Amino acid sequence: MTSTTPQEGTAAAPLHWHADGVSLVLDGAGPLLPRVLHWGAELRDCSDAELAAPTAWS
Incomplete structure (x- = not known):
């Protein structure tokens, strides 16, 4: 399995x-689940x- 996560200190x-x-x-940017x-x-x-823009690949 491969995963990508945001860089520290970035949005x-x-x-x-x-x-x-x-x-x-x-x-996971919001305050909820x-x-x-x-x-x-x-x-x-x-x-x-x-x-972040699902319409680009849906």
């Missing part, structure tokens, strides 16, 4: 886990900005 970026052709993208932005086909080579 909260989406958390992206992916393995075996599946991706899970979570938005994380929000699922994507759970499905693997998203490859997406920047943090692209992951």
